[in-house]
Amino acid sequence: MSKPHDSAPDAQVPSLRSLQDQFASNTRYPASADEKLAFYRQMLLIRRFEEKAGQLYGLGLIGGFCHLYIGQEAVAIGLQSALNPEVDSVITGYRDHGHMLAYGIDPKIIMAELTGRHSGISRGKGGSMHMFSTAHKFYGGHGIVGAQVALGGGLALAHQYNEDGGLCLAYFGDGAANQGQVYETFNMAALWKLPIVFVVENNRYAMGTAVERSSAETEFHRRGAAFRIPGMHVDGMDVLQVRQAAEVAFAYVRDGNGPVLMECSTYRYRGHSMSDPAKYRTREEVQEFKEQRDPIEAIKRLLVEDGTAEDDLRAIDKEIRAIVAAAADFAETSPEPEPEELYTDVLVDSYSGSAPAIPAAEHAR
Amino acid sequence: MPVELKMPALSPTMEEGTLARWLKREGDSVAPGDILAEIETDKATMEFEAVDEGVLERIAVLEGTENVKVGTVIAFLRGADEGEASSTPSPVREEAAAASDGGASGDPEKSTADAATLVPAPAHASHPAGSHRTASGRTVTVREALRDAMAEEMRRDPRVFVMGEEVAQYQGAYKVTQGLLDEFGKKRVIDTPITEYGFAGIGTGAAMAGLRPIVEFMTFNFAMQAIDHIVNSAAKTNYMSGGQMRCPVVFRGPNGAASRVAAQHSQNFAPWYASVPGLVVIAPYDAADAKGLLKAAIRSEDPVVFLENELLYGRSFALDEDEEQVLPIGKAKIVREGRDVTLVSYSIGVGFALEAAETLAAEGIEAEVLDLRTIRPLDRQAILDSLARTNRLIVAEEGWPTCSVASEVMALCMEEGFDDLDAPVLRVCNEDVPLPYAANLEQLALINADKIVAAARRICPK
Structure with a gap:
């Protein structure tokens, strides 16, 4: 005879809302003046970098798919500024330029990857959607929607296995949140208490489909409840809120409590990719976010209120523009990969028994 | 009564x-x-x-x-x-x-x-006497060989761990992981929920982070749920990252037809995975190869799809007591020499080819049997060399004929072995139908030695 649980299910878990309650008691990270300035700089770098990428795309220098992060900058900066770069790992989907810049990775080699040049971070073989920096423990840059969540589970498993004290930050969008493997990973992450923070960057549209049209539960932070994963809901347009939420979530995960699901409400100003005319939303909606919710303008106002001189801010703007211009210049002038690169890095080891495959060119003769 | x-x-x-x-x-x-x-x-x-x-x-x-x-x-x-x-x-x-x-x-x-029970489990009937005999004369099953390979590599390298459905407490759905939990504990022998896509992704991610996961699929039929991570995540990582990020994962489990389990549980995926650049695909036949190649797969820096065969698990083969040998990936092996026709095969097909070679020998046709062992990268030279000696070639494959490994070997013979051919290359495969359940229909659908013999008779002069 089976009988219902004696205790209420949540009695076994402190509370699925405990982190949110803790966060709600103080949502603002008490950033120092220097930290605020750093957030401003980093977000501005992403903004200007992405604008330039959009330009280069328009000029035909960047091909294929190119997903810009404009509008979402506070999410990557707020979260990644709280990481321990020595041990923690990050993984995301194809909208990945911002997360790499948030790491301080050289904008030149990121831009050169976008233009498909030899000096790109993936030697021109990955492109916008497939970029990695193992030195920074940034594991991509994945083109298949939702794949990075399960892969992130693996990174977290490695942290636990190696007992290195690290955690994995796995980003995905509101679209990916409907993929089955996300929930397979939630289940195992909770079951095995993996050190992972699942971050839903809810920018309201999965490509052109609004969350209300794709998702039965649009409050994504609730979606871990079935797996006893505590949820947090954060204003992703406010870098200090995101940073504060990161403090709460990371401490919980580092204590060995298992995963956290954090939803960051955010907004992308541009289309899904460069080829998206964004007919699925009104101009007014976009305008409202740009004018009233912009994360960079918000931190700028705080800096001014704190007494930062306008001139100092202008100097930062100028410096960032120069960095981005240099990156674009580098990316335009770097050589394309040598033709021999076609055959490199397919496999790591060489297997002596096998004759090499015949290059297609020779075939044609 | x-x-x-x-x-x-x-x-x-x-x-x-x-x-x-x-x-x-x-x-x-x-x-x-x-x-x-x-x-x-x-x-x-x-x-x-x-x-x-x-x-x-x-x-x-x-x-x-x-x-x-x-x-x-x-x-x-x-x-x-x-x-x-x-x-x-x-x-x-x-x-x-x-x-x-x-x-x-x-x-x-x-x-x-x-x-006839006291005799140790006999080698398979098609086993050519003496060809696998070693000094010690010890026999092990393919199942034990695979387990020993994993255990030895786990002792050698603390990064190696096994994950999959029923691999730990249950000791393996097909008992291939028997005893591993006792020796290595639950940290390194991880039972997963039934969630192939998820755990294949977790295994792949762990490999990206530098661990050496062995991901067991209960059978490769279920790996179709996870094939995105095998192909899109594991195989392409090194290339897409410009050689920065490796993915040394082994995906292993039984592949191909078992016995009376019908269409959804009976399929050979070797041609699927072998078509993907960035993957290594291995499909051994005997115990020594199963062990030596699985060890090589675990040590490889590349993602490996290691295709076993349920019907071979219980089959015993001679194996040296002290055989700790790591075999080379990408090397085919001549398991029987012959001058009249080459029978190219892999996995369970090798057994049928050897059986066919026995029958053909009685008719005066000396067949050479070449076990591919590794399907990707394919040992093209070994195929061409054997063809140059025999001038006739048949590919025997327990799998569908269309877009098969057989198709690939035939294309190779046309492109690079044309001048050595005295007869058209033939393939002997399963019938081009989903595998039926009824015993008689199943038998009709699957490859066997007689079908290989019949093909050889067609192209070998009397």
């Missing part, structure tokens, strides 16, 4: 087992559902339940008897309403006596089916 109780088949592939223990004695009364005996297979110990009511009149196979064939009469049950009179044959008394004096017991047709 008493009811004959026969050795039951406890799994689709079970052919024989050990009668470990009788739980009822002669003269005991039996009710439906009573446990009569415990039967051990190479995979598990199972309980044998009574279906009918009655009295256990006579035990025909004593407990402790090994290698009792499925279908052997092991006891007689007298129905509840029958008298005392008994006309049952004598039981097999002692294994040794039975083995040395097989014909002595009452019914040679039946109860001595287990008589």
Whole structure:
């Protein structure tokens, strides 16, 4: 005879809302003046970098798919500024330029990857959607929607296995949140208490489909409840809120409590990719976010209120523009990969028994 | 008439087992559902339940008897309403006596089916005598060889761990991971939920982080749920990252047709994975290759798809006691030399090819059997070299013919071996249909030695 649980299910878990309650008691990270300035700089770098990428795309220098992060900058900066770069790992989907810049990775080699040049971070073989920096423990840059969540589970498993004290930050969008493997990973992450923070960057549209049209539960932070994963809901347009939420979530995960699901409400100003005319939303909606919710303008106002001189801010703007211009210049002038690169890095080891495959060119003769 | 109780088949592939223990004695009364005996297979110990009511009149196979064939009469049950009179044959008394004096017991047709039991598990009938013999003469099953390969590599490298469904507490759905949990603990032998896409992704991610995961799929049929991570995540990582990020993961499990498990559980995925640049694909036949190549796969820096075969798991092959050899990936092996025709195969097909070669030899056709062992990268040179010697080639593959490994080998022979060909290259594959369940239809659909013999006769001059 089976009988219902004696205790209420949540009695076994402190509370699925405990982190949110803790966060709600103080949502603002008490950033120092220097930290605020750093957030401003980093977000501005992403903004200007992405604008330039959009330009280069328009000029035909960047091909294929190119997903810009404009509008979402506070999410990557707020979260990644709280990481321990020595041990923690990050993984995301194809909208990945911002997360790499948030790491301080050289904008030149990121831009050169976008233009498909030899000096790109993936030697021109990955492109916008497939970029990695193992030195920074940034594991991509994945083109298949939702794949990075399960892969992130693996990174977290490695942290636990190696007992290195690290955690994995796995980003995905509101679209990916409907993929089955996300929930397979939630289940195992909770079951095995993996050190992972699942971050839903809810920018309201999965490509052109609004969350209300794709998702039965649009409050994504609730979606871990079935797996006893505590949820947090954060204003992703406010870098200090995101940073504060990161403090709460990371401490919980580092204590060995298992995963956290954090939803960051955010907004992308541009289309899904460069080829998206964004007919699925009104101009007014976009305008409202740009004018009233912009994360960079918000931190700028705080800096001014704190007494930062306008001139100092202008100097930062100028410096960032120069960095981005240099990156674009580098990316335009770097050589394309040598033709021999076609055959490199397919496999790591060489297997002596096998004759090499015949290059297609020779075939044609 | 008493009811004959026969050795039951406890799994689709079970052919024989050990009668470990009788739980009822002669003269005991039996009710439906009573446990009569415990039967051990190479995979598990199972309980044998009574279906009918009655009295256990006579035990025909004593407990402790090994290698009792499925279908052997092991006891007689007298129905509840029958008298005392008994006309049952004598039981097999002692294994040794039975083995040395097989014909002595009452019914040679039946109860001595287990008589040949003392011989260690025999090598497969198609095994060419002597070709695999080694100094020690020890035999191991493919199952044990795979387990030993994993255990040895786990002892050697703390980054190596195993994950999959039922790999730990259950000791492996097909008992390939038997004993690993006891030796290495639950940190390194991880039971997963039934969630292939998820755990394949987790394994792949762990490899990206520098661990050496062995991801077991209960069968590769279920890996289709996870094929995105194998192809899109694992295979392409090194290339897409410009050589920065590696993915040294091994995906392993049984592949191909098992026995009577029908269409959804019977498929050879070798051509699928072999078509993907960035993957290494291995499909061994015998125990030494299973062990040596699995060790190589675990040590490889590249993602490896390691295709086993359920029907080969229980097959025994000679293997040196001290065989710690890591075999080279990407090297085919001539398992039988011959001058008239080359039979190219891999995995279970090699057994059929060897069997066919025996038959052909009796007809004066000397077939060379080339075991590919690694499907990607393919040992193209070994195929072409053998073709240059024999000038005739047949590919034998337990799998569909369309877009198969056979297709690839044939294309190679056309492109680069054309001048060596004295006859068209033929392929002998399964029929181009989903595998049927009915025993006769299944047999018709699958490759066998006779089909290979027939193909060879077509292209070899009398």
